[in-house]
Amino acid sequence: MEHSAIRESRGDRLFSLVNYTILSLFLITILYPLVYVVSASISDSSAVISGEVWLWPVRPGLDGYEAVFKHKLIWTGFRNAAYYTLLGTLINVVMTILAAYPLARKDFYGRNVLMFLFVFTMLFSGGLIPTYLLVKDLGLLNTTWAMVLPNALAIWNVIITRTYFQSTIPDELLEAAQLDGCNDFQFVWKIVVPLSGPIIAVITLFYAVGHWNSFFNALIYLKSQKLYPLQLVLRDILVQNDVDVMMLTNIEDAAKREGLRELLKYSLIVVATVPLLIIYPFVQKYFVKGVMIGSLKG
Secondary structure (H helix, E strand, O other): OOOOOOOOOHHHHHHHHHHHHHHHHHHHHHHHHHHHHHHHHOOOHHHHHHOOOOOOOOOOOOHHHHHHOOOOOHHHHHHHHHHHHHHHHHHHHHHHHHHHHHHHOOOOOOHHHHHHHHHHHHHOOOOHHHHHHHHHHOOOOOOHHHHOOOOOOOHHHHHHHHHHHHHHOOHHHHHHHHHOOOOHHHHHHHHHHHHOHHHHHHHHHHHHHHHHHOOHHHHHHOOOHHHOOHHHHHHHHHHHOOOOHHHHOOOOOHHHHHHHHHHHHHHHHHHHHHHHHHHHHHHHHHHHHHHHHHHHHO
C-alpha cells in the first residue's frame, strides 16, 4: 500500500527554513566556544598566545594537562569538590523529599501556609551579611559544613518534587498501604521513593551541578586552602593568574611561561567540566521527563 506524504505549503517550508536557520545559528554559537576551549587546551602555547588557534588544535600536545596535574592544589580541589558534591547532594535530596512529600498530602493540615512560607523565601532573603553572621555564630566558618548546610534546600526543587508526587502517587496507593499496616515513613521509603526515580534523578542532577560549580560560598566561608573546592582553585588561576611557579622551573623564557599560563586556563576549564559531561548522559532521560511533569502541573 502506498502512503502519500502530506504536501507542505510554501509558508510551512519558509517557516521550517527560518526555524532550522535560527537553530543552526544557536548551535554554532554554543558549540564554537566549547570546541575552541578544547582545541586551545591541547594546542601549542605559542599558538594560543599568537591567536593561531581559532577552531582546530595547532601543533597538538598535552603540556597544559601535564601542568594542571602538577599544580599543588588541583588534586586537593578535586577531592574536596567531589566530597562536597556527594555529601551536599545527599543532604539536599533527603531534605527535599522530606519537605515535598508532606506538602503533597491533601490531609496535611496547614500545608498551604507552609507552602506560602517556603515560596516567600524565594522572593525575600536575609541578605549576604546576615547569612554570614549566622554561619559564623553557628561555628561553621572554615568547615566542610559551611559548604553544604547553608544551601541544604532549594524551594524550586521542592515545588517540582511536590508536583511530581501529586501527579504520580495516587491516594488509593496510600490507603492500600495503610490497610496493610504501613506507616508514613515506610510508605515514603518503600513505595514513594522507588516510584519517583525520574524526579529524584532530576533534583540530584540540579543539586550536584550546583555543588560542583559552587565557589562563592567557599570564597566567603573558607580560609584554609586545604578546604578549597576545585572551582575556587580554578577561579584563582583564571581571575588572579595564581599559577604555581614551581611547575614552571623548566620553562626558560618568559613568553613560554605566559603561554603556559594561557594553556593552563583552557585545560582547567576542560578538566573541571568533564565529570559533569560524563554523568549527564546517564540521567538525561529522567531529566527530560521530570522537568516536563513539573512544567505541566507546577
